[in-house]
Amino acid sequence: xxxxxxxxxxxxxxxxxxxxxxxxxxxAGTADLVxxxxxxxVRSAQLEVPVPLVIRLRAxxxxxxxxxSVVTRRGVLRRDGFGCAYCSDRKAATVDHVVPRSRGGxxxxxxxxxxxxxxxxxxxxxxLHELGWRLxxxxxxxxxxxxxxxxxxxxxxxxxxxxxxxxxxAPAV
Numbered sequence: 001x002x003x004x005x006x007x008x009x010x011x012x013x014x015x016x017x018x019x020x021x022x023x024x025x026x027x028a029g030t031a032d033l034v035x036x037x038x039x040x041x042v043r044s045a046q047l048e049v050p051v052p053l054v055i056r057l058r059a060x061x062x063x064x065x066x067x068x069s070v071v072t073r074r075g076v077l078r079r080d081g082f083g084c085a086y087c088s089d090r091k092a093a094t095v096d097h098v099v100p101r102s103r104g105g106x107x108x109x110x111x112x113x114x115x116x117x118x119x120x121x122x123x124x125x126x127x128l129h130e131l132g133w134r135l136x137x138x139x140x141x142x143x144x145x146x147x148x149x150x151x152x153x154x155x156x157x158x159x160x161x162x163x164x165x166x167x168x169x170a171p172a173v
Contacts, residue, residue, distance in 0.1 A: 002019045002037065002051065002053070002156075003016050003017070003018060003019065003156075004016065004017050004018070004019050004021075004022035004052050004053060004054065004055055005053070005054045005055075005156070005158075005159045005162060005163075006022070006025075006031070006055055006056075006057070007034065007054065007055065007056040007057065007162060008056070008057055008060060008061055008063075009056065009057050009058060009059055009060040009061070010060060011056060011162060013159075013162050013163055014057070014061065014063065019051055019052065022052045022055050023042050023049055023051070023052065025055060025057075026049065026052060026055060027049065029058070030057065030058060030059075031055040031056060031057050031058060032055065032056050032058060033050065033052050033055055034052075034054040034055055034056050035052070035053045035054040035158050036050035036051065036052055036053060037050065037051040037052070037053050053156055053158045053159070054158060054159065054162065069109075069141065069142065071107055071108060071109055071112055073094075073095050075142065076095045076109075076112050076113065076114055077092055077095065077114045079109075079114075079139075079142055080092060080113060080114035080137075080139075081114075082114065083114065083136075084114065084115050084116040084119055085113035085114055085115060085135050085136055085137065085139070086113075086115060086116075086119040086123070086133055086135070086136070087116060087118075087119050088136050090116035090118070090119075091116065092114035092115055092116055093115075093116060093117050094114075094115055094116075094117060094120050095112050095113065095114055095115060096112070096113055096114075096115035096119070096120045096123060097111055097112055098111050098112070098113060098128065098135065098139070099111055099127065100124075100125040100126070100127075102125045103125065103127070108141075109139060109140060109141035109142070110139050110140060110141070111139070112139065113135065113139050
């Protein structure tokens with residue numbers, strides 16, 4: 001089955017859930033179907049339910065948000081598009097600290113980049129200016145709404161409307 005974007009009652013993105021869980025939430029009356037996958041349904045003996053792409057909780061859920069998301073290997077690789085930040089012609093398989101941890105570099109979004117194994121091995125614990133290297137881009141923390149989908153393999157185009165939306169505005173549905 002597919003993954004479904006779960007919205008709060010205020011249309012603020014909360015998380016991504018499995019389609020099976022989303023169908024259960026809709027059938028239990030906890031959530032409303034916002035966008036359905038056209039042509040796909042889940043059938044039982046008595047009813048057919050469209051497979052959801054986006055659902056919205058009926059009751060508001062207060063979520064204590066962190067000011068910044070935790071740096072993870074998967075998150076860094078997704079942020080950098082699985083490409084090496086140094087050579088740009090190879091796929092990244094690992095992550096690297098721009099300022100090495102051995103030299104006091106922090107484990108932050110601004111200091112960690114995706115890197116291919118040969119570049120990571122060649123760089124070692126040296127600084128970029130010591131090697132004459134430059135980064136292809138300036139690393140930054142992901143946007144607050146993008147943190148929700150960092151672990152998802154592919155972002156559904158139907159989700160873009162809510163992921164780029166200001167959380168104070170509800171879309172016209």
